[in-house]
Every structure is written in structure tokens, then in C-alpha cells.
Amino acid sequence: MTEPPAVLLAGFDVWPGPSAWARRMTESVRASANRHRVLTLSLRGAALAHTESLLGARVLRVPPGPGSLLEQVEAFGRAVHRQLDSDAHLLVHTADPLVGVAVLCRPRRPALLYEARRLPSAELPLLVARGRDGAVLDQALRRSDRQCLERADAVLVTTGLRAEEVRAAGRAGAVHLVPDGIEPGPVLPRLPGALRIRHVGWDLSSAGLRVLLDALAMLGPGARLHLVQPASKPWDASLQREVSAAARSGAVTSGPPGALPGTWADVEVLSGVGPDARAPAVLGDALEAYARGRPVLAPDSEAARGELPAGCTVFFPGADGDALGRALVALARRPDLLAESGAEARAYVERRHDAARVRGLLRDLYRAHGAVSSAWQAGSGRWRASLPPGWSGSSRLPGERAPEGTDPGTPSGGFG
Structure with missing residues (x-):
């Protein structure tokens, strides 16, 4: 029997993985795999299979290849076009502007849900090298991002501040606030014992190291x-x-993410939060700390105060080691x-970033853009049509209440 059109989650990123977009993919799959046929298209990382079934979704991965970053991006783009040609899709959800443009250029395209995370899915801007290839890729990303913001059927943002930026950039259509x-x-x-501090070094410099x-x-x-x-x-x-x-003093260690257990640190010190491509990664690190009940210290800026909760975040002048030291002391x-700040951090996560509520918001958006629930049994290869549930409200804007009759997993009132 013919399989139903699929929901496709795609991005130039490794899934499963630690990035902001990879975490979003996980929540999207969990929200949808027992309701729709879900496909994911991502990069193939070390020790990951080319294709497999995961959390009820069919996982397709593209080997990055040995070439330059630009060549890898081009190879992934060809894989996106092949996937769009070879299967029927109800909608495509992506945070990668190059994937979004590939969808927009098709004459009879599926709905595009574009996640506006300051250009592509996760770390690609961090990897763009200087020189001709870097300039070509940077221009393509920014041009594609503008097209996605203008023409996507829906744009998703994770914070109210980002929603304001997207509207200021000219987005006239729906903008949906769906937190991580x-x-x-x-x-x-x-x-017990002396304080243990972890710094996430997305842009650590000699000056920043001296402050620490x-x-x-x-x-x-x-x-x-x-x-x-x-x-x-x-x-x-x-x-x-x-x-x-x-490190020779014995007080300083370093290593990749995951080198120490998440519970090791008493507090976390962030890199600066600004209106750039690093922000999603830095904010993701902060969210992980809050979820563990650990307060965060962050260089003070308008963007940081707009993105991070005051009750469990200590803001300090970014270049002032003495100010940071006094806060740590x-x-x-x-x-x-320390305990009160940690309790407030967990309360903030439960109030604003509850995963079950986020899955409900994603289900609502998918259904509003054509991904009606079905009797699809994940991994069975069989599908039986069913009547679509009613959608009894318009697309939601940040701050608006959830429409009545939404998916039972959606909170009434959303995230206030």
C-alpha cells in the first residue's frame, strides 16, 4: 500500500547530537512519530548508521565527505533535492536556510516551517573559514535566510527577542514562539568542598581566559x-x-563536551550572548545548566538580559575578572x-521550557500546516487513512493563548 506523505526534518547537522537544532529534532520526532510518517535527513557522524529507525522515525544520513566545508554543504544540498524528488512530503521543518530554499524553489512544494535560529541549524557559522569559500558560503546563507523569512509558511523562534528581530527583518507572515x-x-x-566552575568556550580568547x-x-x-x-x-x-x-596549577582542566558529567559543576560561566550565530549554542548551554538546577553567570549585555532569566543568572561586566570573582565568592x-538560585533555575525550566508542552506546540503547528493525524504505525510500513481532527483556531502568535480543541498534549495557555 502506498505510504502517506511524510513530515521531513532536515538540516546540516548530526542527529542525535548536542546542538540546539538536534535537540529540536528530537522533540519534533517525539511529538510526531506516532501520528505521522516522519523522516529525518542529517549528517552522518562517527559510528552512526547510514539509515535506521529511531524513536519511530526513519533516519537518513548523508556522509559529510572529505572535501572542504563548502563542498560538504553542496553535497548535502544535492541529497536534500534527491529526497524531495524521491518521496512525497506534507511539510518540511528545518533551521537550515539552504534546505529551506531547496523547498521553496519547487513548483509544487510542501509547507515550509523555518526555524529562525540566526542562520543555519547549529554551528555552521562557527565553521565558516576565511577566504573565497567562506565568503561564498556566508553570502549564500544570508541570502537564503532572507528568502526563508519572507516566504516560509511559518517561522518559528525560541524567544520573544528573536521574534522582534525577525519582524524587524521584514517578516510579515506568522511568527510562532516555540521555546526549546x-x-x-x-x-x-x-x-561538599570548594566551588567547581564550568566555562563553555564557544569564543574563548586570551583576554577571556585571563578574566576566568x-x-x-x-x-x-x-x-x-x-x-x-x-x-x-x-x-x-x-x-x-x-x-x-x-592547567599546570592543577586547578584548571579542559576537554570536549561531555568530558565531565553534567552534575560536576556548581555554576556555569557563559561566553557572551549577542545577536549572532553563536547565541543558540550559548543559550542551549545555559538551558542545560538551569535544568540541572545550576545558576549561570554571563557577561552583561542587552542581548543577555533579554534572553536569560534574572532570577538564576548573575550578570557581570564581561572584561572584569574582579567582578566575576566577587560574584563567585x-x-x-x-x-x-546557591541553592535558592538553583531552585529558581529548575522552576524557570519547568515554567518556560517544559518538553511536553513544547511537543504539544509542535503538534499544533504541524497539524495547522497539513500534517493531520493518521493511523500510521511507526515502522510498520502500513497506513490507514483516518478523518483529520479539527483545527479550531488561527496560527498562534507569541503571547496568544492556545486555541480550544488543540492536541490533548498542548497546555491551555501555552507559555506565559
Whole structure:
């Protein structure tokens, strides 16, 4: 029997993975795989199969190949076109502008839900090298992003601040606020001893390292600092030498994401949050910390205050190691303050980023754009048509209440 048209989640990224878009793909699959035929198209990472079934979705992966980043992007683009040619799709959900444009250029295209995460799905802007290839890719990304914002059937954003940016960029159609979802882990008590600090080093510099080391020195003996180095963006040789020199004291360690358990740190220090492509990665790191009940310290800026909750975030002048040190000393000396900040962090996640609520919002959007529920049995290869459920409301804008009659998994009232 002919399979029904599919919901396609696609992006130049590895799934499963730690990036913001990879986490969104996971929530989207969990929201939809028992209701629709779901396909995912992503990069093939180490030890991942070319194709498999995962969480009820059919997973298709594209080997990145040995060429330059531009050549890898072009190869992935060809794979997107082949997938669009070879199967029928109800809608395509992507955060990658190049995938979005591939959908928009088709004469009889599926609905496009474009996730406006400041250009592509996750880390691609961090990887764009200087030189001709980097300039070509950067121009293509920005041109494609503008087209997706103008012509997508729906644009999704994760924060109200991003919604304002998208509208200021000229988006006249629907803009939907769908926060990143996360499942809070169990509450674990802090281990006794000196403060343990983790810094996520998306853009760590020599000056930034000096700020961290000056702050660490104010805490005295026993305090520990761990520097997270993204695998996709190695530190330059001079910075690596400085990190190695700092590590000789025994108080500083470094490693890739996941080198230490998530519960190791008492607090997390973020890189700066600005209106650039790094923001989704930095905000994702903050969300992980909040979900573990850990407060966050962030360089002060208008963008940071607009994106991060005040009750569990300490803002400090970004170039002032003494200010950061004083904030860390206050937390180290006041276990009650540390605990209160951690409790507020978990409450914030449960209030604004509850994964079940996010899945409900995604189900609503998919249904509003043609992905009606069916008797599809994931992985069975069989499908039986069923009557579509009624959609009794218009597309939702940020701040509006959920329409009556939405999916039972959707909260009435959404995220206030």
C-alpha cells in the first residue's frame, strides 16, 4: 500500500547530537512519530548508521565527505533535492536556510516551517573559514535566510527577542514562539568542598581566559575551573598553550563536551550572548545548566538580559575578572544563595521550557500546516487513512493563548 506523505526534518547537522537544532529534532520526532510518517535527513557522524529507525522515525544520513566545508554543504544540498524528488512530503521543518530554499524553489512544494535560529541549524557559522569559500558560503546563507523569512509558511523562534528581530527583518507572515524543550533531571545535592566552575568556550580568547583565571584566584585554594572546547572549533595554538600553562596549577582542566558529567559543576560561566550565530549554542548551554538546577553567570549585555532569566543568572561586566570573582565568592560563601538560585533555575525550566508542552506546540503547528493525524504505525510500513481532527483556531502568535480543541498534549495557555 502506498505510504502517506511524510513530515521531513532536515538540516546540516548530526542527529542525535548536542546542538540546539538536534535537540529540536528530537522533540519534533517525539511529538510526531506516532501520528505521522516522519523522516529525518542529517549528517552522518562517527559510528552512526547510514539509515535506521529511531524513536519511530526513519533516519537518513548523508556522509559529510572529505572535501572542504563548502563542498560538504553542496553535497548535502544535492541529497536534500534527491529526497524531495524521491518521496512525497506534507511539510518540511528545518533551521537550515539552504534546505529551506531547496523547498521553496519547487513548483509544487510542501509547507515550509523555518526555524529562525540566526542562520543555519547549529554551528555552521562557527565553521565558516576565511577566504573565497567562506565568503561564498556566508553570502549564500544570508541570502537564503532572507528568502526563508519572507516566504516560509511559518517561522518559528525560541524567544520573544528573536521574534522582534525577525519582524524587524521584514517578516510579515506568522511568527510562532516555540521555546526549546528540555526534561529537567533529578535534583542532586551539591557535593561538599570548594566551588567547581564550568566555562563553555564557544569564543574563548586570551583576554577571556585571563578574566576566568583572575576570578578563580579570588576563590582561593581548592576551587576548580573546567573549560569546554567545542570539537567543531579548535582553539588556536597560542590559546591552547595558555590553557596548558594554566592547567599546570592543577586547578584548571579542559576537554570536549561531555568530558565531565553534567552534575560536576556548581555554576556555569557563559561566553557572551549577542545577536549572532553563536547565541543558540550559548543559550542551549545555559538551558542545560538551569535544568540541572545550576545558576549561570554571563557577561552583561542587552542581548543577555533579554534572553536569560534574572532570577538564576548573575550578570557581570564581561572584561572584569574582579567582578566575576566577587560574584563567585558570594555564591561559594552562601550555600543558601546557591541553592535558592538553583531552585529558581529548575522552576524557570519547568515554567518556560517544559518538553511536553513544547511537543504539544509542535503538534499544533504541524497539524495547522497539513500534517493531520493518521493511523500510521511507526515502522510498520502500513497506513490507514483516518478523518483529520479539527483545527479550531488561527496560527498562534507569541503571547496568544492556545486555541480550544488543540492536541490533548498542548497546555491551555501555552507559555506565559
